[in-house]
Each structure stands twice: as C-alpha cells, then as structure tokens.
Amino acid sequence: DAKTTQPNSMESNEEEPVHLPCNHSTISGTDYIHWYRQLPSQGPEYVIHGLTSNVNNRMASLAIAEDRKSSTLILHRATLRDAAVYYCILTKNSNSGYALNFGKGTSLLVTP
C-alpha cells in the first residue's frame, strides 16, 4: 500500500485558516485521497476525499497537487471543536472490502 507522511502536530489560532499537509509520493493512479479526523475518545469521522481535482464541502477543502504526490486539507476557519487528529489515507478505487489503514496522523491544537 502507498504510504502517507504527515507532520506529527500543528497548532493554529481560533478563527484562522489551517493547512494540513500530506505527502504521498508513491500514490498510484487509482488511489483516492481520504481525510478523516478523530476527536478525543471518539471514533474517526469522514472529512473529505478526492482523486485528482480539488474538492470542497461544508467541513473543509482538499487541494491536490497536480502530480498527486501531495495534498493539503484546508480548514477555512479553525474552531476549538476542530482540535483532533487528522489522518490522510489512500484507498483503492473500490472501497468495498478494503480497510482504511491509519498512520499516525497530525494532531491539531487550536488555541483561543
């Protein structure tokens, strides 16, 4: 499986934008880029995913490099509730039967 590399931790001020980077230099052409986050003592929750084009949803934006070897999760205005561990995960084009393999993720600290 292609691996991802993320910084161990990042810090942001409340109401500021946050850019969480992820490197995936060995990504294959059919791998989707998924982002999940895990709040303390909870199960992970889906944030966003994409293949080649940038994606936006109500939670965040995903910017994917043209060569797909890196991506950035963008939280437009961080709130205290966004403090979590963010995981960047690659999946095959067909999710059925494939488990998500979690790396160490990035622990985001949001300060007031």
Next chain:
Amino acid sequence: GAVVSQHPSWVICKSGTSVKIECRSLDFQATTMFWYRQFPKQSLMLMATSNEGSKATYEQGVEKDKFLINHASLTLSTLTVTSAHPEDSSFYICSGSGVDGGYTFGSGTRLTVV
C-alpha cells in the same frame, strides 16, 4: 448520513471474564465490518475484517480464538473479547462499509480490564 451505533461506550471487567461489543448500522447495510483497537497515544490498528455471513479475516498477531467476531446480519456485528486480561485494555472501534463504499465508524468502546 450513515450511522453506526456502538455499545457499550465503556466497560470495566474483571480479568478472566468475557466482554461483548456490539455495532449496529442504523440506516445502511454494512456488508463489511472492520474492527480496530487503539492504545493510548497510538493510531488505530486493524484487528479483523468481517463480511456478512462469512468468517472474519484476522490481521497477523490477532488471536482469532480470543477476539470472536460475529457478523450474522447486515446490520449487526459483534466483537467478544474472551478471557480478558489487563493487556487487552484498549479503545475498540468498529467501521461499517456498505455496497456503495464509504466507511462509517462507531463511537468506540473503552475497555478496562482489572
């Protein structure tokens, strides 16, 4: 959206006893259920994958006779930790996946074995 209800959210049991954790998919049919455990300050580690009506596939190093997984219906999967020991204390999380792909996680179960 899709919801997986996981119970109990926490449990304390005595060493040597068994504990059952349930995960129910409330508004979708989970053809596949994944079970993870997470030790403090660590990431999620996949324990096993189960498809409805089939035996679970366990990851290397996970004892299938100790961690019994049942996935008898498309909406219910259970994990039973048998003869629990303190080293089994962990955060257990299930994740359901339906025919349209996607993953929905339960809220997790904090198991403490004393």
